[in-house]
Amino acid sequence: MKIPHKALVALVDGERFVLLRNDGQIFEPKLSKVEEPSLDPTNFSAGIRHQDKAGQMKGNTDLNELAHGAAAAEWLNQKAIAGEMDELVVVADPKTLGEMRRHYHSELEKRVVGEVDKALTHEPLDKIEQVLANA
Template identity: 45%
Template sequence: MLLPHGTVFAIVDGEKFELYRNTGIEAEPRLEAVPIPELEATNFSAGVYDHDRVSRFTPPAPKNRVARLDEAAHVAAVADWLNSQILAHRIDKLVIVADPRSLGEMRRHFHKEVERVLVAEVPKNLTGRPTAEIVRVLHG
């Protein structure tokens, strides 16, 4: 896959968010880290556990369900931030690399303009990996 100069790479999972920009050429990308914005995970609408509706007879949500709600809220915050950057024309080429669950949740929150700038979606978890490995996976 050719990765145009200036392409922004969002590497996401349920807890982490990394940003890179291709400062190299299409055939030989060089990813440079971009500062990560402060995100506030406030969108918990992806889940079904509503704290306001829980009666005293309802057992508490299992820890894994609460963790999934936290992850979904984080991913929704990333999607909302990407939407804002795309709508403000600060991102004009985007590659999203995320584990399948996070990628699916992000798609639920994307503005229709994301399709216009999306170069590729890669359903893999590559957070915390070296940029050389990310490039190798994208070229593979």
């Protein structure tokens, strides 16, 4: 995957959100940590979609995790609207990525240059770089 020089990389799962920057080249990412924002997950709108009987019986949907994904998307939306980012790659587990997409603002959508549906928030930077280079 192409990751532009100085592009931001958002690593997100249901509990953690880490923002990285590519200081390397387009096909050879070299990531550095920018920040780990503290989020206040208050958007539980995903609960409406998961109130069916089958979803309740299986119990495989954690609304707190989905709310965290929504909060990460809202944080990224604010940065995009304020013009504080140019290009962004989003890396999240499939469930979180799906929830985040529901909350993307049009300004954020313009800046997303790639998405990877993998849970990598607890992996070392060199492994994340390798996964992104091979994506």
